[in-house]
Amino acid sequence: MVDTLNNSALKPNSATVEAKGKRHSKIIDITYRSNVDSDYTENIESLDKSFKYKEHSDYYWSQPEHSLLYGTPVYEAASPSQKIALNHLHWFTKYNYTAETETETITFNQITASVFQEIGGYDTICQELELETEQEYSHVHAFRKMGLMTAMSLIGRKPLQNLQKSHSYKSNLGRNSWVTAQYYALRFLAKHMLKSKQAYYSPYLNQLEAAEKFVITTPTKGILGRGIADSWQGFFTFNWGAGSPFLACQYYTARMMGNILLKGMEYPLVKYYRQLAKQGEFIPAPTAVSYYHHLDEAYHTTMSKVLSRDVYKDFHQPTAYEKFVANIAIYMVQQASFSGMSGIFPHRYLKDDRFLMLFIYEIFQSSLFGMSSKEALHWLEQCFCREHEGFHRAKQNHQHLLNSFRSFFDDLDYLWPINRQMKLMAKGGNIDRTITNNIKTFRQFSRLAVD
Numbered sequence: 418m419v420d421t422l423n424n425s426a427l428k429p430n431s432a433t434v435e436a437k438g439k440r441h442s443k444i445i446d447i448t449y450r451s452n453v454d455s456d457y458t459e460n461i462e463s464l465d466k467s468f469k470y471k472e473h474s475d476y477y478w479s480q481p482e483h484s485l486l487y488g489t490p491v492y493e494a495a496s497p498s499q500k501i502a503l504n505h506l507h508w509f510t511k512y513n514y515t516a517e518t519e520t521e522t523i524t525f526n527q528i529t530a531s532v533f534q535e536i537g538g539y540d541t542i543c544q545e546l547e548l549e550t551e552q553e554y555s556h557v558h559a560f561r562k563m564g565l566m567t568a569m570s571l572i573g574r575k576p577l578q579n580l581q582k583s584h585s586y587k588s589n590l591g592r593n594s595w596v597t598a599q600y601y602a603l604r605f606l607a608k609h610m611l612k613s614k615q616a617y618y619s620p621y622l623n624q625l626e627a628a629e630k631f632v633i634t635t636p637t638k639g640i641l642g643r644g645i646a647d648s649w650q651g652f653f654t655f656n657w658g659a660g661s662p663f664l665a666c667q668y669y670t671a672r673m674m675g676n677i678l679l680k681g682m683e684y685p686l687v688k689y690y691r692q693l694a695k696q697g698e699f700i701p702a703p704t705a706v707s708y709y710h711h712l713d714e715a716y717h718t719t720m721s722k723v724l725s726r727d728v729y730k731d732f733h734q735p736t737a738y739e740k741f742v743a744n745i746a747i748y749m750v751q752q753a754s755f756s757g758m759s760g761i762f763p764h765r766y767l768k769d770d771r772f773l774m775l776f777i778y779e780i781f782q783s784s785l786f787g788m789s790s791k792e793a794l795h796w797l798e799q800c801f802c803r804e805h806e807g808f809h810r811a812k813q814n815h816q817h818l819l820n821s822f823r824s825f826f827d828d829l830d831y832l833w834p835i836n837r838q839m840k841l842m843a844k845g846g847n848i849d850r851t852i853t854n855n856i857k858t859f860r861q862f863s864r865l866a867v868d
């Protein structure tokens with residue numbers, strides 16, 4: 418039963434909305450109108466439709482330093498055409514991950530938009546989120562189609578199958594009884610703690626729950642799915658849609674982490690696009706897709722910022738429970754997606770694991786490099802376990818991203834210090850520790866590869 422007393426306390430205070438709403442609703446209105454008037458998504462769709470890898474295969478798609486394995490001994494020894502291929506494979510791998518993250522966004526946008534619909538008075542937010550969701554469908558399609566065409570042409574099916582396996586996600590919810598029991602326990606706790614907010618329960622979440630027989634699953638391994646236990650993923654999904662305006666807004670703090678990550682990776686491509694355009698040179702379609710995507714995402718980033726930093730202030734102060742959920746979500750994302758760095762990917766903030774080693778091992782044995790298994794193992798060890806320029810580039814990117822997170826989180830006074838200062842991430846930006854970890858992983862990997 419809805420607690421009407423508490424529920425009325427949840428309603429945005431009209432005087433507050435008027436005073437504060439003017440400021441942020443203006444930004445939201447301008448963002449929505451500009452987004453509707455723009456044609457960036459249409460441009461991406463048409464580039465996606467006409468893409469043929471061969472027509473773009475002889476050109477760099479971004480600056481050489483944004484290439485897979487850049488700065489490693491293999492990169493130094495690679496031929497000019499192999500270097501271009503590594504540049505294209507970097508585009509493929511980064512946008513493969515972006516597609517995973519944006520698939521998650523499609524679900525969560527709809528969950529939170531329907532909470533705002535229930536609250537009422539936030540029509541433009543709902544319309545903008547609906548538009549963003551449509552745009553993400555087009556983005557994901559372009560990234561997957563263009564990326565897979567590229568990777569298939571360069572390295573063939575085998576490395577891709579293993580990459581897909583490491584990314585494919587089957588939730589244990591509903592199948593593994595212990596995980597499902599954990600989820601139901603967390604859901605029960607959340608429902609109890611948020612019982613006064615039930616009037617705004619997301620109808621979209623309701624539909625998902627009905628279809629999944631009351632078990633929520635997040636379908637991918639993007640920024641919110643990777644490395645976070647199924648039961649916790651379900652718990653966050655439930656909390657973001659269970660009717661708390663604060664938590665619906667706080668989903669956008671997590672989304673903002675994805676926006677900032679993407680911007681760091683994508684902005685160099687935008688600069689590259691502008692440089693080619695200025696010089697009147699041929700612009701490869703993937704470079705143009707990155708450019709238009711960056712422009713589309715600028716609207717999404719503004720919305721993440723406004724929702725997570727301003728809109729929640731229309732409502733009453735968050736409870737201790739709501740602050741706990743917001744913090745635990747950021748903590749888990751930080752730990753799962755940003756607590757390390759890579760020697761072979763300039764923009765990866767996870768530890769190098771055996772899945773990545775297998776992917777690179779198979780690339781070395783594909784027609785692109787044509788190595789024997791012995792040669793592939795030798796070069797793998799050189800790339801992952803010996804200090805080289807790639808680690809130093811990765812560290813620079815890591816520091817840059819860390820500073821961007823810290824300056825965004827600085828204003829969010831309800832965050833725990835470990836989140837506001839991104840302490841887990843800061844600890845992960847260490848070259849010696851990364852190499853020590855890689856040596857351990859490589860030993861295990863090479864034993865398995867030889868068997």
Ligand SMILES: [Fe+2]
Pocket residue numbers: 519552553556557710714
């Ligand atoms: Fe997108």
Ligand SMILES: [Fe+2]
Pocket residue numbers: 519522549553714717
């Ligand atoms: Fe987006």
